[in-house]
Amino acid sequence: MIFSDLKDLGILGINNRVGRYILRHNKRANYPLVDNKVLTAQRAEAWGIPTPENYFIVENYGSLKNLHLKLMSYDSFVIKPARGSQGNGIIVIKEIIREDRNGEVRILCRRSNDKLMDVEEVRHHISGILSGLYSLSGQSDIAIVQAKIDKHPIFDDYSFGGIPDVRVIVFEGFPVMSMVRLPTRSSDGRANLHQGAIGAGINLSDGRTNNAVIRNQVVDVHPDTGHKLLGLKLPFWPEILELAARCYDMVGLGYLGADIVLTPDQGPILLELNARPGLGIQIANLAGLVPRLEKIRLEAPRDLLAKERVAFAMKHF
DSSP, rough: OOOHHHHHOOOOOOHHHHIIIIIIHHHHTTHHHOOOHHHHHHHHHHHTTOOOOOEEEEEEEETTTHHHHTTTTTTHHHEEEEEEEETTTTTEEEEEEEETTTTTOOOEEEEETOOEHHHHHHHHHHHHHHHTTBSSSSSSSOEEEEEEOOOGGTTTTTSSSOOOOEEEEEEETEEEEEEEEEOOOTTTTTTOGGTEEEEEETTTTTTBBEEETTTHHHBBBBBTOOOOOOOOTTTTTTHHOOOHHHHHHHHOEEEEEEEEEEETTTTEEEEESSSSSOOOOHHHHTTTTTHHHHHHHHHHHSSOOOOHHHHHHHHHH
């Protein structure tokens, strides 16, 4: 396929995304509210937007000394860099195992892929986060120890190991495209497309999956569960879109990606935001972003509430 074909299909490329939409609609002063997950959580709390609970923050190497005592207070948790991207540096601990051998207690952490880590390995991983190993800029970072989110039962047949999430692209407060990212064995139980998770496009009108891909290859069934991927209807769909739309009001970025997870008891909650969301969502939906973005830019009414912006998107996309 040549460039003119992609343009005719309305496919948004990297240069156009940056020059026409990100640089024009995202104030650089607001980037820290998205790039730093601690600041995002604080802002979300002030706006009444639900997020996973942060148990504690590791800000320096000195805090690693008594790490095992803090971890023993929780049955499960997630460790992530505050300024990480693409899921790098995130590990999910689903179980803490306490072994008592001859009066000496050994702490083991079972990851979502069932691999075991001892406390020293966890300490080493967090040390890597502090050094900036996973941060966007490569500069020193801080580590967040966060509550582990349980998977909504709707995904029991559509996910392997980890927790699916819903990515919504929001432009000037209007949801324009969405997909659900489904973990696989090859993605090590992570909802990360670069690592082999499934990206399934979603109709904004009704919340049903319309197409699915793994590494840009169209697939019909989940490779690990054998379940058909098309036609899955997500619960709380208008609420998911409204939550994403409200993130525009919260951080003031005109072009952003909102990652949302469905919980069994709380419904949709915000996982994180992205000021530079990837373009693979177009492949997942077999549709280009440009016509939708331009419709919002040229035709959408202004000064609408989040719920009204969602209604516009569900009608037109």
